[in-house]
Amino acid sequence: MTAISEQSSSSPAGFVGLYKRIIKLPEHIPFSLVQFAARVAAAHVFWQSAQSKLASWPVTLQLFANEYNLPFIDPSIAAPLATTAEITGSVLLFFGAFSRLGALMLLGVVSVIQIFVYPENWAEHLLWASLLxxxxxxxxxxxxxDYVAERTLSASGK
Known part of the structure; x- marks a missing residue:
């Protein structure tokens, strides 16, 4: 086997080789960075939503009573529940503390919004749900x- 044929079998040369190396570059991005970005992005969306609700509570109550029309729950209960879930879930996600619980809470919020409030905004809800x-x-x-706690608890259990 010649040196040229050995080189082409291990890594293609020329444009094809360059292309293959370039498309594999994102594989070097640490997955934890992707997880961090997903957490921060989702937390931001729901934090902003909660802040909007709190900034004008009378309007929030009117929206829950007149526009959102949630079945099975009174608007005076639904509004504080949704706001609490958004604040709590956002904080848990941002800091990565009980983050799976926070993600689950916010998935519940997304589900209610998708099913009962704005089903036509499915693409935006799918984006949020994907991150969560x-x-x-x-x-x-x-x-x-979560990572710090897991390492601390596993170290103390040895």
Whole structure:
């Protein structure tokens, strides 16, 4: 076997080789960075929503009573529940503390919004749900209090 044929079998040369190396570059991004970005992005969306509700509570109550029309729950109960879930879930996600619980809470919020309030905004809800599902299924990553707690507890259990 010649040196040229050995080189082409291990890594293609020319444009094809360059292309293959370039498309594999994102594989070097640490997954924990992806988890962190998902957590922060989702937390931001729901934090902003909660802040909007709190900034004008009378308007929030009117929206829950007149526009959102949630079945099975009184608007005076639904508004504080939704706001509390958004604040709590956002904080848990941002800090990565009990992040799977926070993601699950916010997935509940997204589900209610999708099913009962704005079903036509499914693409936006799917985006939020995707970020939350990443955290729910894969955890918060190394840039989180969950990771610190897990390492601390596993070290103390040795």
């Amino acid at each position: 599902l990443l955290v729910l299924t894969r955890g918060a990553g190394v840039f989180s209090l």
